Amino acid sequence: MIYRNFSLKQYNTFGLDYRTECFISIKSEDDLINYIAEGQKFPLPWLILGGGSNILFTEDFPGTILHPENEDINIEERTSDHVIVSVGAGTNWDRFVEWCVDNDLGGTENLSLIPGNSGAVAVQNIGAYGVEVKDIIHKVKAINLHTGKEKSFSNEECRFGYRDSIFKHEEKGNYLITRSYYKLNIRHIYSLNYGSLEEEVKRLGAKNLRNIRQAVINIRQSKLPDPGLIGNAGSFFKNPVVSNQMAEELKNKYQHMPMFEDPSGNKKLAAGWLIEQCGWKGKRIGDTGVHEKQALVIVNYGKATGKQIYDLSESVKKSVFEKFGIALEREVELVGAI
Numbered sequence: 079m080i081y082r083n084f085s086l087k088q089y090n091t092f093g094l095d096y097r098t099e100c101f102i103s104i105k106s107e108d109d110l111i112n113y114i115a116e117g118q119k120f121p122l123p124w125l126i127l128g129g130g131s132n133i134l135f136t137e138d139f140p141g142t143i144l145h146p147e148n149e150d151i152n153i154e155e156r157t158s159d160h161v162i163v164s165v166g167a168g169t170n171w172d173r174f175v176e177w178c179v180d181n182d183l184g185g186t187e188n189l190s191l192i193p194g195n196s197g198a199v200a201v202q203n204i205g206a207y208g209v210e211v212k213d214i215i216h217k218v219k220a221i222n223l224h225t226g227k228e229k230s231f232s233n234e235e236c237r238f239g240y241r242d243s244i245f246k247h248e249e250k251g252n253y254l255i256t257r258s259y260y261k262l263n264i265r266h267i268y269s270l271n272y273g274s275l276e277e278e279v280k281r282l283g284a285k286n287l288r289n290i291r292q293a294v295i296n297i298r299q300s301k302l303p304d305p306g307l308i309g310n311a312g313s314f315f316k317n318p319v320v321s322n323q324m325a326e327e328l329k330n331k332y333q334h335m336p337m338f339e340d341p342s343g344n345k346k347l348a349a350g351w352l353i354e355q356c357g358w359k360g361k362r363i364g365d366t367g368v369h370e371k372q373a374l375v376i377v378n379y380g381k382a383t384g385k386q387i388y389d390l391s392e393s394v395k396k397s398v399f400e401k402f403g404i405a406l407e408r409e410v411e412l413v414g415a416i
């Protein structure tokens with residue numbers, strides 16, 4: 079289906095009411111190939127939008143938004159210790175996690191309640207509570223937006239990093255992911271080392287997928303605002319990674335600063351802590367603000383514009399730089415002039 083001058087309010091979790099010149103809802107891979115063949119009919123630029131849970135529009139979009147809506151979950155292969163499952167890009171991510179838990183398949187449970195659709199999950203390499211989706215992605219299938227040809231990317235070819243993949247670099251804007259394949263465990267390996275997760279699972283009872291999912295949901299709900307109630311896009315910034323030398327200098331000055339080992343051998347800092355120390359937590363400016371329970375989340379209380387949200391984020395960034403000498407990087411994708 080093709081819509082013109084279409085409102086994006088329901089399609090971005092900040093709840094911003096910008097419009098797009100053209101919006102195409104894509105129900106199947108064939109659908110997409112047909113649209114690409116008639117590409118010249120649709121205004122440029124093209125933008126792929128999943129659940130809109132990691133995007134900040136600052137104005138109306140002058141081009142075409144492609145919205146994958148193929149929703150399905152299929153078991154592709156079964157061995158004695160794992161199952162390969164494919165998921166259509168338009169499937170709500172948490173619906174998939176629920177399906178995995180219902181089918182007693184392990185791997186996604188720590189990633190419960192993350193907003194958004196499955197197509198965007200690999201682009202962003204979503205992560206929470208000690209697990210990143212790269213740990214369970216087998217491969218992704220995508221269609222080249224210039225040629226209409228299908229290509230599979232193995233886990234390695236996706237070049238995953240912290241909230242990062244090839245689809246944010248060399249292949250940015252070139253492919254639309256139509257389907258992802260996950261390798262899920264029949265014999266479960268639990269990852270309960272993050273924060274209070276183990277404690278919350280114990281409180282719920284037995285150590286199993288259902289209780290881990292519920293524990294993650296409980297922790298998330300206690301800290302993160304529900305985008306259905308207050309507009310937000312989860313963490314606005316990434317957690318910064320600094321050299322061991324800088325980490326040591328910071329630790330000497332700020333003994334309570336949280337620090338974590340990063341796979342790169344450096345130290346990862348908690349952006350939420352840095353922002354809180356600058357006094358931003360719970361601060362509101364007009365209809366935008368820094369969330370009262372998690373300083374890494376910027377919210378829209380209702381009538382904020384994308385530009386106001388962006389301006390607040392820049393003020394936060396400036397304070398953190400002035401106090402700690404650390405340049406925060408956005409996790410949220412910015413679309414539009416600033």
Ligand code: EPU
Pocket residue numbers: 205206207208272273301302311312313314315316317336348349350351352354359371372373374409
């Ligand atoms: N902290 C503060 N003040 C705050 C927030 C956090 O001092 O306002 C401290 C906490 O006390 C803790 C540390 O910062 O010592 C880490 O906090 P938390 O466990 O809440 O996680 P995070 O690093 O702030 C990351 C992800 C989240 C993910 C959680 C849980 C990023 C950018 N964010 O947040 O992901 O849910 O870990 O695994 O990596 C998202 O990407 O949208 C997202 C919500």
